[in-house]
Amino acid sequence: MSQATKVGTSRVRARSADPNRGVAGTIAISPQDDNYRVVGLDNGALFFTTTGSSTLTSLDPTGAGSVIPNFYVARALFDPTDKNTVYIALGGYTGGTAASQAHVWKITNLSTTPVLMASTAACRTCR
Numbered sequence: 187m188s189q190a191t192k193v194g195t196s197r198v199r200a201r202s203a204d205p206n207r208g209v210a211g212t213i214a215i216s217p218q219d220d221n222y223r224v225v226g227l228d229n230g231a232l233f234f235t236t237t238g239s240s241t242l243t244s245l246d247p248t249g250a251g252s253v254i255p256n257f258y259v260a261r262a263l264f265d266p267t268d269k270n271t272v273y274i275a276l277g278g279y280t281g282g283t284a285a286s287q288a289h290v291w292k293i294t295n296l297s298t299t300p301v302l303m304a305s306t307a308a309c310r311t312c313r
Contacts, residue, residue: 214262226259
């Protein structure tokens with residue numbers, strides 16, 4: 187169950203009625219198949235569907251069992267040539283090169299068994 191609050195004259199903010207869920211930070215839809223969708227929340231949780239269903243499957247929970255750090259999911263972007271590959275960018279980058287500090291993630295095999303991989307190379311031009 188969700189609720190929407192009107193913000194300004196044209197934007198709507200959606201928030202889950204479940205207090206353990208966050209606010210959507212980003213939504214990505216594959217340019218190859220609009221049934222492939224990823225939703226990233228402000229609390230670091232990720233959800234997806236490959237069927238276009240409004241019921242989403244957890245891709246990465248928050249807290250125990252989480253692979254991706256629990257930072258705000260700022261952007262999600264599908265690979266333009268592979269609907270099973272998604273790139274995730276997190277807010278709250280801490281500057282290290284360990285996976286627990288990575289701010290860019292690549293998710294592959296979305297339609298089968300998703301694999302989450304950290305981009306551990308430091309961004310040399312971002313500093």
